[in-house]
Amino acid sequence: MQSFTERIRINGQAIPEERVVSFVEKNQQFIEFLAPSFFELSVGMAFEYFASEKVDIAVIEVGLGGRLDSTNVISPLLSVITNIGYDHTDILGKTLPKIAFEKAGIIKENTPVVISERHTETESVFNEIASERKAPIFFAEDYFEVKNSIQGATSLDFEIVNREEPGEVIKLSSQLRGKYQTKNILGVLKAVDVLNGIGFRIDEYSLAKGVEGVVSLTQLKGRWQQLSEQPTVICDTAHNVDGITEILESIKQAKFNKLWMILGFVSDKDISGILEMLPKDADYVFCQASVPRALDANELLKNAKEKDLKGIVEKDVNQALSLVKSQAGKDDFIYVGGSTFIVAELDQL
DSSP states (O other): OOOGGGGSEETTEEOOHHHHHHHHHHTHHHHHHHOOOHHHHHHHHHHHHHHHTTOSOOOOOOSSSSTTOGGGGSOOSOEEEOOOOSOSHHHHOSSHHHHHHHHGGGOOTTOOEEESSOOHHHHHHHHHHHHHTTOOEEEGGGTEEEEEEEEOSSOEEEEEEETTEEEEEEEEEESOOOTTHHHHHHHHHHHHHHHHHTTOOOOHHHHHHHHHTHHHHHOOOOSSEEEETTTEEEEOOOOSHHHHHHHHHHHHTSOOSOEEEEEOOBTTSOOHHHHHHSOTTSEEEEOOOSSTTBOOHHHHHHHHHHTTOOEEEOOSHHHHHHHHHHHSOTTOEEEEESSHHHHHTOTTO
């Protein structure tokens, strides 16, 4: 079930509802005067909560871009940029270098930054900004390489080579099973390496346990999460061309009889590229989240038909899933996604 409190956690435990109410009541005058956005208000609440609870480490994820994001008021020990894709192009820019420039806004003076994935188009942007700010920069794939990965029923298992110690093979098992994690894990390893270099003591056992139990420890949801089997039901919050590309690669590696896709998007995204790449032989059910930004499911169906995709509309995602499960065979594969809001409304999550 979707809950606002899931956004702010300490040691995997969501902020208590009474703390949310207390924060709003205490800052009511400020809120009414300045009218901060929903996200800005959430960031302020998170920062106050973390400070009052005296957390040792806070992991802060930007909301949009980085340079002008409300989270960017902090002075971090380390910045991490995972990957760059075409997302929020109406705000961040329509080219990868422009988007990278916005993302690079989190690079701070004399503060190390780890780049999880190298792109030819964006590498010079990151290097230039890091140089201007005298920030040590590390491209993770220069230091680590995934030699092998196996997607199991409950984990994704890695064999990773340390490029600085070629004979060393790091074996890790992650509860996050999406194949795109083969890119993210490199950033994790280099981030830990950099943190250890500035005084932290994260040993190999702690690293392995953290990766192995990442979902249990953080309560992270909706990342290639399996909801049921026979038929297999997977949901994921991927919502742009790059994310859906990775999803389709993971689906290709699965064994199934028939593919069903339950999809919904937000209206402010250009979905033509996504629809273009979706498999024509899948059966589709189009839905829409209960948020103002949701793209109308009937409009989505119309756009899909123009791309030769066949499907129907069932606006409520849970009803859509029930409908598909009633028609699917036990060896079929059902994917649910297209938007974080769609995944968040799943009752099984």
